[in-house]
Amino acid sequence: MKKGILIFLLFIAWIFLTWPFGKEIDWQILISGIFISIFVGSIFGELFTENPHNFFGFKRYLWAILYLPYWFWYCILANLDVAYRVLHPNLPIRPGIVKVKTNLKSKSGLTALANSITLTPGTMTVEIEPENGYLYIHWIYVKTDDIEKASELIVRRFEKILERIFE
Amino acid sequence: MRELISSISMVIGGLFNLFGCIGLVRLPDVYNRLQASTKCVTLGTCFILIGVIISGPISASLKSFLCIIFILITAPTSAHALSRASIKAGISLWEKSVVNKMEEEKK
Incomplete structure (x- = not known):
């Protein structure tokens, strides 16, 4: 659960950084973003927050x-x-x-x-x-x-x- | 109009950064200097980035918005880390300081 929230936030940050406005969507960048968020999120997810229910x-x-x-x-x-x-x-x-x-x-x-x-x-x-x-x-x-x-x-x-x- | 607002915001940001740097030179000890530099440089940089948000293309705006969020989280944290490290390293306060609860409690 903690990991899921962190992965979601990381992916939003990734989209903010790489979204190509006015051009075609680059699927390569999006898919590599998903993999990087899952990788980083599963390593640091345990350190992220104490009570993840607060996010809802x-x-x-x-x-x-x-x-x-x-x-x-x-x-x-x-x-x-x-x-x-x-x-x-x-x-x-x-x-x-x-x-x-x-x-x-x-x-x-x-x-x-x-x-x-x-x-x-x-x-x-x-x-x-x-x-x-x-x-x-x-x-x-x-x-x-x-x-x-x-x-x-x-x-x-x-x-x-x-x-x-x-x- | 957008150009004007963003220029004003950037000038305000630059001024705050300047005040922070003057404080860094004029104030007497580590802790006071950290106070001046952290506050002024954080808000000054935020104002400059707000200027970018107003005038720039949308991709630059989103990136500056992310930068603002990360600066607001990290700048006070790093100031806290620096001041805590100087306390642990035994750097004393300015000699005209009024009170030091941490010293008093250690005794």
Whole structure:
């Protein structure tokens, strides 16, 4: 099942890369694509995902589509924030590593959360402890070093939506 | 019109990349530098590829779309790997850093 999903995704990526628009379909390329996807998928399928049933929840895709603009907005804010700090003559930074707690459990959820945190204003994930749900985060302008308050500021805004996508 | 929008998007992308590089030079230690470069270079490159999506032929657009997805997945992951490796290698934070929970917990 895991392998099947991975093979399907790989084949879609292959079609994106090689589809000849406006010309005749080249069957040679398509068939070699099928064989390559089956080969790669059967080797790496076991490492791919923990619970493949999540791929068939229709609501998850809706939440993911909702999540994208929300996340993109924070991404742009993060870039303006970095631009401000970098171009300011006094370099207004107050860096440090803080600890936050998250309720997410699944590996894919934690990965998505860590990546989102890295791309949003002033924060970068340094280390993850998946057993207890703790993340160590490098913050470019530390506002608080308390675990609860830092979690409130950094994690909560993504966690609620990511919970519905990945858990 | 399409040309104009794609040019604007590419200029914005180039500007963000420039900010990332300035940050790479100006900020004091490994972790701050990683922050600036990861954020700005990821979004800057995405904007350049969005410009390609808008103006290019459809085969180029699909390929740039794939590139955006893979950049968004891999860039933060590699930044995480680099920062984790520097922590494990014992590279300390900038001397004016406020707090370091990882050091405190080790003691």
